[in-house]
Structures are given as C-alpha cells and as structure tokens.
Amino acid sequence: xxxxxxxxxxxxxxxxxxxxxxxxxxxxxxxxxxxxxxxxxxxxxxxxxxxxxxxxxxxxxxxxxxxxxxxxxxxxxxxxxxxxxxxxxxxxxxxxx
Numbered sequence: 001x002x003x004x005x006x007x008x009x010x011x012x013x014x015x016x017x018x019x020x021x022x023x024x025x026x027x028x029x030x031x032x033x034x035x036x037x038x039x040x041x042x043x044x045x046x047x048x049x050x051x052x053x054x055x056x057x058x059x060x061x062x063x064x065x066x067x068x069x070x071x072x073x074x075x076x077x078x079x080x081x082x083x084x085x086x087x088x089x090x091x092x093x094x095x096x097x
Contacts, residue, residue, distance in 0.1 A: 001061060003044050008055040010046065016054050030054070033062065041065040 003010075011019070013030040020030075033043040034052065044058040076084065 001044075003046050003055055003058050005046060008057045010048070010053040011055060012051070012053060016056065016059060019056055020059070038062075039066050039069045041069065 013034070014027045017027040017030045018024045030043065032038075034045045034054065035042075037043070041062055043054055043062045045052045045054045047053075
C-alpha cells in the first residue's frame with residue numbers, strides 16, 4: 001500500500017525517527033529503512049519539493065511486514081526434512097503402525 005497524502009500526516013524523517021518506540025531512533029536509521037530497507041522491506045516515502053517524507057502509518061505498515069517476515073515459519077532443508085521423515089517412520093514402526 002502506498003502513502004495516501006490526503007489521509008496520512010506527512011512527517012520529516014527526523015520527526016518520524018523521534019516517534020519510533022520506545023525512545024526514538026537515529027534519523028540515519030529512517031533513511032536506511034527508506035533506501036536499503038530491512039529484511040526485504042522498504043519504508044514508504046514521498047518526495048515533496050525535493051524533500052523526502054513518510055508517515056507514522058507507513059512506519060506501522062513497515063514494521064508489520066518485518067514482523068511477519070520474522071515470524072514466518074522456517075523452511076526445512078532437504079536434509080532436515082529427510083531426518084524428520086526418518087524419525088517419524090521410526091516412531092510409527094516402534095508403535096507397530
């Protein structure tokens with residue numbers, strides 16, 4: 001979702017940095033989130049008069065995406081999957097199934 005300038009209040013990166021809980025973050029961190037991103041996600045921004053802005057709502061969407069990527073179940077490697085299958089088969093065999 002993109003920033004909706006009609007409904008969201010634009011903030012400078014410095015203003016946004018001060019709103020990051022619990023005690024704010026450095027403005028360079030906000031620039032990094034916008035330019036390079038974090039965990040494959042980038043902070044949404046707008047250019048107005050040659051200056052970049054974002055919103056608190058965009059920050060919330062950004063953090064939700066990062067949280068979702070961190071909480072995503074880890075995929076097993078083929079060796080881990082084979083080991084899990086062998087363990088399940090051994091367990092079933094020990095139960096006589």
